[in-house]
Amino acid sequence: MAIFECEVCNEDYSNLDESRAPRVLKCGHSICQNCAVKLISNSVILCPKKCSETTEVQNGNVESLQKNFGLMQAMEMMEASSSNSPPKCKEHRYNIAEFLCSEHDCPSIDKLMCRTCEEFGVHTGHTKVLMSVEAGKIRDVLECRLKQMKLNAESFTVQLEEFREAMSNRQLFIEKLSEIKYHFSRIRQLVDEREKRITDKLTFNTTEIYKCNKETESNMKRLQDCLLEKIEQTTKFSKISDYQLLQADIDLGGLTWYHSPITQKFSPADTKTMDVKLPAFKFVVKKQQKFE
Ligand SMILES: [Zn+2]
Ligand SMILES: [Zn+2]
Ligand SMILES: [Zn+2]
Ligand SMILES: [Zn+2]
Incomplete structure (x- = not known):
């Protein structure tokens, strides 16, 4: 993968390891961050390629140099496509390894097998399974799980909504x-x-x-x-x-109330x-x- 390696140290560039990220110099050439750190002198990098142009680095901080995003994107795409293509047999390099060894006491760590492996190499005479069939079984289980998990999540969404309503309803x-x-x-x-x-x-x-x-x-x-x-x-x-x-x-006659007992x-x-x-x-x- 010569196109994705730093031409100074010959190490592969990386999307994940910041110290191996490709940094662009003023001349347009790229070098890895590690090399940029090594090549910097008085906040200036002299291009290691034939052009020999100088690039001023702000405050001597190489992280201020632009990353080569085009290159990084190309690396990403290459990685994605290589992981989708079927693997090759390690012993019989031109064959696609479409089987996995299923022999109970197979001594090999590498379980990938091609058709030739049945007759030659460590897996000679070993039982094997077709990878696509095995993967299909796993995919079926995963699909089934995914379906159920989505249903569960939907049900939770409904229930959570009920809770939100219950809590907000005064x-x-x-x-x-x-x-x-x-x-x-x-x-x-x-x-x-x-x-x-x-x-x-x-x-x-x-x-x-x-x-x-x-x-x-x-x-x-x-x-x-x-x-x-x-x-x-x-x-x-x-x-x-x-x-x-x-x-x-x-008048001494008849009795009146005031001189007789009051009843x-x-x-x-x-x-x-x-x-x-x-x-x-x-x-x-x-x-x-x-x-x-
Ligand atoms: Zn380098
Ligand atoms: Zn250059
Ligand atoms: Zn093979
Ligand atoms: Zn085997």
């Missing part, structure tokens, strides 16, 4: 949250209503009791005033002379209606249409 959370909020706001509303009903009733009853007591009290006051007036009057009579008393013409007893209104019965903590929240 709708359920939002619905649940508003349901809870609505439920408790209903309870609070019912509690407030209940409290208002009870306090309203207490206020009303208390007012009624007060009004009732006020009325009775003012009646009693009137009677009391009347009674005090009579006491004062009667006290005066007890202090005057007999003659004056007889002259006063006091009626006045009592303040009953406070029973102020007894508040507090509800137990049990709320039945009627189901209503869902919160939007």
Whole structure:
């Protein structure tokens, strides 16, 4: 492969090993990176070919020299085509090795066989298999596996999509949250209503009791005033002379309420209606249409 080797060191160029990458000089000739490093002097390379042109190397760094990409591509293509062509028999160089030795205790490391190998060489009399048949079997298995793996990957894609959806979907959370909020706001509303009903009733009853007591009290006051007036009057009579008393013409007839025992007893209104019965903590929240 003389076209793919460095003409200075005679080593093959390489696409993989950077130190053996072909670097282009100003004159257009290529040398491998290793040789470029060896030939550089004061940041200048003198072409080893007949042209003897000089190439300045930026900062003395050979990696600043352009790679010979055309050559590298040609190497790549050559490698690809040589790996696709059938191998040659190592013992019988002009024959294509289309078989593999399948002899159980074959001493040879190289299992490639050509038709001539059956009769001459290390594989004489050895059983063999056709490589294309063996490769075909492997290809069948690989194809089958590939099919299944693709199906698996598709299924995973679908499942992953479900997960992404499940994780990004906050709708359920939002619905649940508003349901809870609505439920408790209903309870609070019912509690407030209940409290208002009870306090309203207490206020009303208390007012009624007060009004009732006020009325009775003012009646009693009137009677009391009347009674005090009579006491004062009667006290005066007890202090005057007999003659004056007889002259006063006091009515000693029929009984009146203020000088006979009072049978009626006045009592303040009953406070029973102020007894508040507090509800137990049990709320039945009627189901209503869902919160939007
Ligand atoms: Zn070289
Ligand atoms: Zn040159
Ligand atoms: Zn052979
Ligand atoms: Zn063999």
